[in-house]
Amino acid sequence: MPRLNSAAELEKLRKGILSGRDPVKPSIAICAGMDCLDRDNGRIIAAFEAEVDKKNLKAKVDLRVTGCHGYCEKGPMVVIYPEEICYVEVTPTDVPEIVLRTVLGKKVIDRLIYADLDTGEKAAHLPDIPFYKSQRRHLIGNNTKIDPQSIDDYLAVGGYSALSKSLFEMSPEEVLEEIKKAELRGRGGGGFPAGWKWKTARDAPGKEKYVIVNAHEGELGAFMDRAIFTGNPHSVLEGLIIGAYAIGSHQGFIYTRHDAPRLKNNIDMALGKAEEYGLLGENILGSGFDFHVEVHLDIGIFVSGESSALMRSIEGNIPEPRPKYIRTSVSGIWGKPSDLNNVETWANVPLIINKGSEWYTSTGTEGSKGTKLVSLSGNIVNKGVAEVPFGTTIKEIVYGIGGGIPEGKKLKAVHFGGPMGGSIPESLIDTPLDFDELAKLGAPIGAGSMLVLDEDTDMVDVTRYFLKFLSDESCGKCAPCREGIRQMLKILNNICDGKGKEGDIERLEEISEVTGTASLCALGKTAADPLLSMLRYFRDEYETKIDKVISPAEKRE
Amino acid sequence: MIMGKQKKQSELIIKIDGKEVKAAEGMTVLEAAQSADIFIPTLCFHEKLEPYGACRICTVEIDLSGWTKLVAACLYPIEQNLVVKTRSEMVDKIRKMILEFLLAHAPNSAQLQDLAQEYGADKDRFEKESSFCVLCGLCVRYCAEVKKKNAVGFVDCGARREIRFIPEIASKECNSCKECFPLCPTSYLQAAFVLTESLAFSKDSSQTALKK
Numbered sequence: 001m002p003r004l005n006s007a008a009e010l011e012k013l014r015k016g017i018l019s020g021r022d023p024v025k026p027s028i029a030i031c032a033g034m035d036c037l038d039r040d041n042g043r044i045i046a047a048f049e050a051e052v053d054k055k056n057l058k059a060k061v062d063l064r065v066t067g068c069h070g071y072c073e074k075g076p077m078v079v080i081y082p083e084e085i086c087y088v089e090v091t092p093t094d095v096p097e098i099v100l101r102t103v104l105g106k107k108v109i110d111r112l113i114y115a116d117l118d119t120g121e122k123a124a125h126l127p128d129i130p131f132y133k134s135q136r137r138h139l140i141g142n143n144t145k146i147d148p149q150s151i152d153d154y155l156a157v158g159g160y161s162a163l164s165k166s167l168f169e170m171s172p173e174e175v176l177e178e179i180k181k182a183e184l185r186g187r188g189g190g191g192f193p194a195g196w197k198w199k200t201a202r203d204a205p206g207k208e209k210y211v212i213v214n215a216h217e218g219e220l221g222a223f224m225d226r227a228i229f230t231g232n233p234h235s236v237l238e239g240l241i242i243g244a245y246a247i248g249s250h251q252g253f254i255y256t257r258h259d260a261p262r263l264k265n266n267i268d269m270a271l272g273k274a275e276e277y278g279l280l281g282e283n284i285l286g287s288g289f290d291f292h293v294e295v296h297l298d299i300g301i302f303v304s305g306e307s308s309a310l311m312r313s314i315e316g317n318i319p320e321p322r323p324k325y326i327r328t329s330v331s332g333i334w335g336k337p338s339d340l341n342n343v344e345t346w347a348n349v350p351l352i353i354n355k356g357s358e359w360y361t362s363t364g365t366e367g368s369k370g371t372k373l374v375s376l377s378g379n380i381v382n383k384g385v386a387e388v389p390f391g392t393t394i395k396e397i398v399y400g401i402g403g404g405i406p407e408g409k410k411l412k413a414v415h416f417g418g419p420m421g422g423s424i425p426e427s428l429i430d431t432p433l434d435f436d437e438l439a440k441l442g443a444p445i446g447a448g449s450m451l452v453l454d455e456d457t458d459m460v461d462v463t464r465y466f467l468k469f470l471s472d473e474s475c476g477k478c479a480p481c482r483e484g485i486r487q488m489l490k491i492l493n494n495i496c497d498g499k500g501k502e503g504d505i506e507r508l509e510e511i512s513e514v515t516g517t518a519s520l521c522a523l524g525k526t527a528a529d530p531l532l533s534m535l536r537y538f539r540d541e542y543e544t545k546i547d548k549v550i551s552p553a554e555k556r557e
Numbered sequence: 558m559i560m561g562k563q564k565k566q567s568e569l570i571i572k573i574d575g576k577e578v579k580a581a582e583g584m585t586v587l588e589a590a591q592s593a594d595i596f597i598p599t600l601c602f603h604e605k606l607e608p609y610g611a612c613r614i615c616t617v618e619i620d621l622s623g624w625t626k627l628v629a630a631c632l633y634p635i636e637q638n639l640v641v642k643t644r645s646e647m648v649d650k651i652r653k654m655i656l657e658f659l660l661a662h663a664p665n666s667a668q669l670q671d672l673a674q675e676y677g678a679d680k681d682r683f684e685k686e687s688s689f690c691v692l693c694g695l696c697v698r699y700c701a702e703v704k705k706k707n708a709v710g711f712v713d714c715g716a717r718r719e720i721r722f723i724p725e726i727a728s729k730e731c732n733s734c735k736e737c738f739p740l741c742p743t744s745y746l747q748a749a750f751v752l753t754e755s756l757a758f759s760k761d762s763s764q765t766a767l768k769k
Contacts, residue, residue: 301714318711323610323632476692476711476718478611480651483658486716487683514654517627517647518613 003278005286007164013277014161017152026061026103027081029144033068033227035384037262041076047095061103064153067143067231067266071131072384074114079126079144086126087112117381117403134400136363137387138371139347140224143231148266151273154234160279162350166242167287170353175246176202179349181357183369188214188342189417189446190522191368191435197339200329202247204337209249212314212333212340213240215256215263216298216305219418220469222449224373225343227385229256230263232347233270237293239349241280244291247339252293255310258300267295302419302473306521307340308332309475320475321521342447344373364390368434372448376402379409379454388433395429398452410455413537417446419466419473420526422533423453442533459538460545464492466530474523481524484515488528500546505535571639586641587615587630597643598652598672600659600742601693602631606702612659612693614672616651618642627651649676657682659691663743666691689745690720696737706730709737722753 004010030045045065052061069077074088080102087098087109094112101107113124114131123129126144146153154160166175180195201209213236217225229236240252254267271293274280282290296314298304304319311333313319332338348370352360361369368390374397375385381403388397394414398404405411415423422443424431431437438445453462467489476482488511491504512528519525535542567582573595580589585608590597600612608631615630620640627647642648656678660669664680669691673680692711697720700709708726711718722731 303714323629325628325633471716472714474715476713476715477694478613479655479658479691480613482692482716482718483655483661487658489716490684511654514651518616518651518655520610520613520629 001276005278007168007285010160010164010285014155017156021156024082027064028061028103029064029066029079029081031069031075031077032065033072033231034223035072036075036077039076043092044076044090044095047092051095051099055099064147066146067148068227068385069144070140070227070385071382073382084126085124086114086129088114130403131382131384131401134392134396135387136371136389138351139228139344140373140385140387143227146232148231148233149269151234151277159234160238162353163238163241163279164285166245166353167285167289172246172248175242175353178357179246179352182352182360184345184348184352185368185435186341187344187372187447191445194341194345197329198243198247200327201337201339204330206337208336209247210333210336210338211240211244211247211249211252212338213254213346214305214310214340214342215254216310217257217447218302218305219447219449221375221377221418221451222447223375224385224448226260226263228347228373229343230266233266234274235350236343236346237270237274239346240293241284241291242349242353243339243341243346245289250290250292252291253314254293254295255314256295256297258297264295303475303523306523308521310340311338320477323520365432365434367436372433374448374450376450376452378452379405380452381406390434391432393430393432394424397433397450398429402452405452405454411452412455412457413453415451415453415462416443416449418449419469420523420529421446422529423537425537442536459534459541460492460495463531463534464489464496467492470523470527478520478524480515480518481520481527484511485527487511488531495542495545502546504546505542509535569635569637571635571641573641574643580635584635585631586617586633586635589635590630590643595643597630599631601695603695603699603740606698608632609694609698612655614652614655616648618645618648652676653678662686662691663689663745666743668742688719689743691743692718693742695740696720699737699740704734704736720749
């Protein structure tokens with residue numbers, strides 16, 4: 001493949017790819033997301049390959065091993081195009097029948113389609129399944145249509161047109177302005193306006209600047225970044241290149257996990273292909289803009305994902321946070337302006353450039369625009385990754401998309417943001433998904449993990465679990481964080497072991513205040529947030545446990 | 558480190574505890590205070606080392622156009638008209654509790670005891686910890702930054718973080734140096750060294766190593 005040298009060459013290539021594709025040709029999309037792979041769907045992939053081979057269908061049927069489809073609860077999932085027939089909980093023995101009856105015979109196999117557990121109501125097509133119905137899958141929707149290792153698949157759905165538009169039709173300032181007007185807020189946890197961050201890095205003195213993808217995703221119960229990045233790596237890369245152009249950076253970094261080999265592999269493949277096609281490297285698309293990307297792996301502790309620790313790690317140092325009295329967008333990696341955004345933030349960029357900020361801001365709420373990926377876990381019927389417009393109520397996510405609580409139990413709370421987040425009680429689930437609304441309730445959205453907790457959950461134990469996690473996964477550098485977590489954990493352990501003492505709650509509050517104000521980085525500053533939200537809404541449970549009156553969870557045992 | 562070591566010529570005027578202080582741009586709050594003989598307690602700070610910001614004992618309150626913020630004085634770069642309070646209810650609360658945290662490790666440290674008296678910290682507030690080290694990192698950083706030997710370092714993370722001498726380096730370097738010993742606020746570093754030495758080296762190998 002010769003490198004593309006202009007926008008016209010890119011469009012010519014795209015035309016060629018599309019003209020070679022028959023829109024009515026059957027295509028089988030097999031989910032190879034993390035969860036489906038765990039369910040041995042390698043055997044399903046092999047079964048499809050064997051069946052296509054046996055029936056001599058290679059020319060007549062496309063077989064696509066894709067990224068995560070989102071509906072992990074019902075995996076392994078297979079979607080048959082062009083009808084978009086969706087089969088759930090597929091086993092290798094179903095494969096010959098799927099090929100014969102659906103792919104060739106155009107018939108729906110009733111026993112493989114989705115059926116509601118309670119009502120028995122069935123849905124054969126992906127958009128009709130309740131889990132998908134109220135989602136708006138702007139970012140993850142292409143996951144079922146793309147083989148993440150094929151750049152042609154990405155080009156076929158319009159990939160790199162936003163990059164081409166940026167480079168040839170817009171100045172860097174115009175790109176930046178568009179992102180600002182889209183009011184894109186960082187999806188990694190802070191919700192800081194991405195456009196302003198870009199502008200800070202762009203305006204910061206110095207010629208050498210860096211852009212970084214934070215693909216560390218260490219938040220407990222968060223798996224949406226992996227779903228996008230593994231499933232559609234070019235969308236993130238395209239966003240990064242556009243960001244680099246806007247900021248004036250020629251070197252990017254992708255910081256990701258050492259324990260996600262498939263993700264790393266797909267990123268490496270995407271970088272290689274983009275470079276080969278002339279979409280990355282020197283003189284991108286003949287525009288004169290140069291940009292290179294390096295991949296770095298973490299060292300495996302949670303705090304590595306904290307922005308300043310991450311930058312230390314890229315420098316080759318121990319990933320310990322440093323104070324951000326000077327912002328990393330002014331002084332980051334090797335003291336150079338460094339713009340760090342999370343995977344999902346970058347993935348939004350091509351969308352904004354292609355469709356415009358006006359279109360983008362038509363989705364969402366006053367202060368939170370666009371869509372948000374959330375990962376659903378805990379006591380919920382439908383576990384998985386969902387993408388919803390901001391403003392969707394928590395109730396709709398838990399009951400509409402999530403299918404409610406298993407075994408007819410009652411919802412107790414929804415916990416956002418993992419070990420540095422907070423919970424809201426059942427009484428507040430009419431709250432819309434919104435950065436500011438949830439932060440006001442003491443449960444900031446974080447990266448988007450939603451841990452659903454049913455009526456049997458012991459809220460003291462949940463807090464203990466999170467603090468234990470932080471006690472292992474913080475760096476241990478600063479005293480208020482390290483020692484504060486140690487002491488709070490001791491008290492919680494005692495309460496859980498039935499050795500709670502009067503004044504424990506006040507002691508916890510006192511320690512959390514010091515840890516929350518005096519710690520060096522955001523990890524320490526928010527380490528007690530789950531505890532504080534629990535004390536805000538479930539204080540009586542703590543009191544009861546200390547008073548040694550048996551709590552509901554113990555009663556059950 | 559960007560801050561602290563960067564000395565520029567232009568002079569800034571800041572206010573510390575109501576007193577006007579003239580200090581050079583690029584200085585930290587701690588440096589500015591020290592230049593004006595205003596005391597801010599420190600544990601992990603050492604003038605020969607890069608500021609580290611780990612003990613947080615030097616936490617002070619600054620006034621940023623109307624709202625107060627707690628920052629580490631050893632790291633925070635001064636700016637024109639900055640208003641600093643070296644003591645306040647919250648600052649004292651933080652220092653008191655940090656001292657109580659650390660006294661659970663090193664109840665006999667003279668330096669901690671002096672500060673405990675000032676801030677009313679109770680050395681028995683928290684249950685005693687098995688490790689006497691307060692992880693200020695003075696030994697680790699002195700060895701790395703001044704001696705450039707890296708004979709002692711941090712291992713593990715979170716609550717399990719501790720200092721360890723690296724046997725291969727320590728057996729060659731430490732016996733003739735020991736410059737980190739007097740830096741230790743707990744005065745237990747020597748014990749750590751001897752303990753590590755005795756545990757890490759068999760008698761024969763360590764003696765040959767030390768003779769070299």
